[in-house]
Every structure is written in structure tokens, then in C-alpha cells.
Amino acid sequence: CQKIARFTHPDVQWIFPTPAESKRSDEELQRVFALLSRNPYARIRFPGKNVFIGIDTIRRLKKEAGFHLAEGRRKVFLISQAEQMRPEAANALLKLLEEPPPNLLLILTTANLHRLLPTVRSRCQILRFSPLPEPQALAVLQRLYPDEPAGRLQLVLRLSQNNLKRAQDFLEEDLLEYRDLAVDFLRKAVLINRAHELLQLLEPIAQARQREPARAFLWFLLLWFQDVLHLRAHLPQNQHLNNPDLADNLQRFIQFLPTLDVEQAVWLVEQALQQLEDPRNFTPMLILLELAIKLNQVLKKQ
Structure with a gap:
């Protein structure tokens, strides 16, 4: 219709x-509806406003x-x-x-x-929907981003786990750079005595006006640990890796930390994500530094 x-x-x-009625305009709402009529997978944003x-x-x-x-x-x-x-x-x-x-x-x-x-x-009938199959999701991204190379779109889909809103965040806000920071963060978490290097790495993430960079950073950590579990289970790389282009790095990580308690590391990252979502936590830097300290303890236990 x-x-x-x-x-x-x-x-x-x-x-x-949406923001409170006193803090939003009709023009903002019209902009949102116009965007969604063109792209129903777009993320609704009111920059700088609580919704x-x-x-x-x-x-x-x-x-x-x-x-x-x-x-x-x-x-x-x-x-x-x-x-x-x-x-x-x-x-x-x-x-x-x-x-x-x-x-x-x-x-x-x-x-x-x-x-x-x-x-x-308790008053609802719960229905669960799976992500779109990769070929269908890729077709949507190719329609929305016709100038992007197909290989980059495929990688973005893997990293977003076929979540089209997250994939668009990665493309439009250049969040893929935080994947490299996440890998570097794990290296520095092993050698946490170099605290100044860790602070330099986390500073641009923690000082961003929005929390999306910090969310993306923690998301990439989760994907990394998920890949570690996949490789430990000897599953086919091309079917299961979120980071297929970093397979060699993952193998070296596993060799360096062969008995790492991955489940505990994942729990710590998920805990940091929950803390980040709490609006009472005004300092993402403290959340990320606490994560680094706790991960260091897990990494050194193995």
C-alpha cells in the first residue's frame, strides 16, 4: 500500500x-519519515538529543x-x-x-x-525473526551503496552479522577503523604496564560525542573472541569467521594464548556493553579501562 x-x-x-515534544520540530519528523520511505532499514537519529x-x-x-x-x-x-x-x-x-x-x-x-x-x-505473543540471508542482505546494501565495492560490502555484512542497520552504521560512520583498534587493544591489554599507549588508543573512542564508536569497538571485540572459538572448534573458516581477512592474526593469537578462557573474556566485554548502555555512566573511558584491567587478568591466567 x-x-x-x-x-x-x-x-x-x-x-x-523521539525527543520530548518541546525539543523536536515537525521538520525533524518529516525528515525521518522521508528517509524511511526511501530506506526502511535506516537508523532513526536525532543527533545530540535524548530519545x-x-x-x-x-x-x-x-x-x-x-x-x-x-x-x-x-x-x-x-x-x-x-x-x-x-x-x-x-x-x-x-x-x-x-x-x-x-x-x-x-x-x-x-x-x-x-x-x-x-x-x-507476558501480555504479548513473542515472534522471533532471523537476519536476512546474506545474498538478500547484500542485494539491499548494493542498492543503497552502488559505489561501494562488492568485497567491502560482503565484509561489512559479515562484521554486522547480516544486521542491515549495523552494516549501514559501519559504512556511513567509518566505524570499521575501530576493528583495528580492538585488535591493537588486545595486544596492549596483555602488556598493560604500557598504560600511556593504552590511554592513547582509547582516548578517541571515549571522547566521541556519541557512544556508537565505543559500542562498535566492543562489538568487534566480541566478534574476535567468537572467531577464536570457531577456530578452536576447527570449523570451516569461509563459513563461520566474522573476520576472514584476519584469519592469520587470529591463528597467531590462539597460538600465543592457547588456553585462554574465552567465555570469561566474552562475559567481561558484554558486561562493559551493559555499563555503556546505562545513561548514568558518563565516562566511557573508565568502563574501557576497567575492561582492560580485567582482560589483562584473564589473559595472564592462561
Whole structure:
């Protein structure tokens, strides 16, 4: 339906995290809708602004649920990134989830199911979607980035694990450079006595205005350890490696640290990611330095 594609269908409402009404403009929202009509896989951004789904948005949605149908046979409300609902907004939604009007289809999407309130999860039927197959995802990227070499797009897909939003982040924000920093970080974490070198490496990551570079950095660490496990299990490299172009480096890493507790290293990186997502943590540098110290202890245990 062209109206749905243009976000103008009166019976279809799409809710996503935005800044507070007092801090956003109609022009910003129009820009977002125009972008998504061209590229439904685009990541929604409001640079420099805190985004969330607030209780006023949910109250307005509940009111609209009681209106008569305009064109279709039912209303569809899609709440994207539902984990971004403020607790009071999520609680306000419970009654509608529990007793929706017979002509209403309410869809919540999230990539972080554990961050939804249990009371919300218990009122939903959970459906899980796998990433697009690599050939299909590659075709989407080739359409969006016709000037990018096919080999680079394939590598980006591997590193994003076929997540198209993450792949676009890597391409548009030049985040691939943080993969090299992640590998160098592991080298320096072994020799943490060279603290000044470690600080120099982490400084551009920690001082970035947005946290996306730090997220990408930690993501590449996770991919590296995942590849270590794959190689230890003697799985075919071309089918499983996230970093096929760094296979020799991975083999040398395994030879240097043959009994490394990879599971503990992964747990530490995931813990750092959780800390980074907490808005109360204002200093990513402290999170990354703490990770370096703990990884050093794990690396030296082996």
C-alpha cells in the first residue's frame, strides 16, 4: 500500500523513540519519515538529543484506538524499539495490550527483549525473526551503496552479522577503523604496564560525542573472541569467521594464548556493553579501562 509506505494511512500508526515534544520540530519528523520511505532499514537519529517513548505518546495512542476505522478493516499500531518506552509509558500500555479493541492489531518490535518490562512481555505473543540471508542482505546494501565495492560490502555484512542497520552504521560512520583498534587493544591489554599507549588508543573512542564508536569497538571485540572459538572448534573458516581477512592474526593469537578462557573474556566485554548502555555512566573511558584491567587478568591466567 502506497499510503503505508509514505506513512500517511489513517489506520496505521507507527511509534518510535523521539525527543520530548518541546525539543523536536515537525521538520525533524518529516525528515525521518522521508528517509524511511526511501530506506526502511535506516537508523532513526536525532543527533545530540535524548530519545524515548513517553507516556503522552501512549495516552494519545490509546485514545486513537477508540476511533472508528477510516479506510481499512482494522487498525495497526506498530511500536518500534519498544524497549525505549519509559516505565510509566509501558505501564500505561498494559490495559490496551490486555484488552485491545477487536479491530486493533498492536505490534511491538525490539532487538532487546530482556529490556521490556516483564508485565509487557507476558501480555504479548513473542515472534522471533532471523537476519536476512546474506545474498538478500547484500542485494539491499548494493542498492543503497552502488559505489561501494562488492568485497567491502560482503565484509561489512559479515562484521554486522547480516544486521542491515549495523552494516549501514559501519559504512556511513567509518566505524570499521575501530576493528583495528580492538585488535591493537588486545595486544596492549596483555602488556598493560604500557598504560600511556593504552590511554592513547582509547582516548578517541571515549571522547566521541556519541557512544556508537565505543559500542562498535566492543562489538568487534566480541566478534574476535567468537572467531577464536570457531577456530578452536576447527570449523570451516569461509563459513563461520566474522573476520576472514584476519584469519592469520587470529591463528597467531590462539597460538600465543592457547588456553585462554574465552567465555570469561566474552562475559567481561558484554558486561562493559551493559555499563555503556546505562545513561548514568558518563565516562566511557573508565568502563574501557576497567575492561582492560580485567582482560589483562584473564589473559595472564592462561
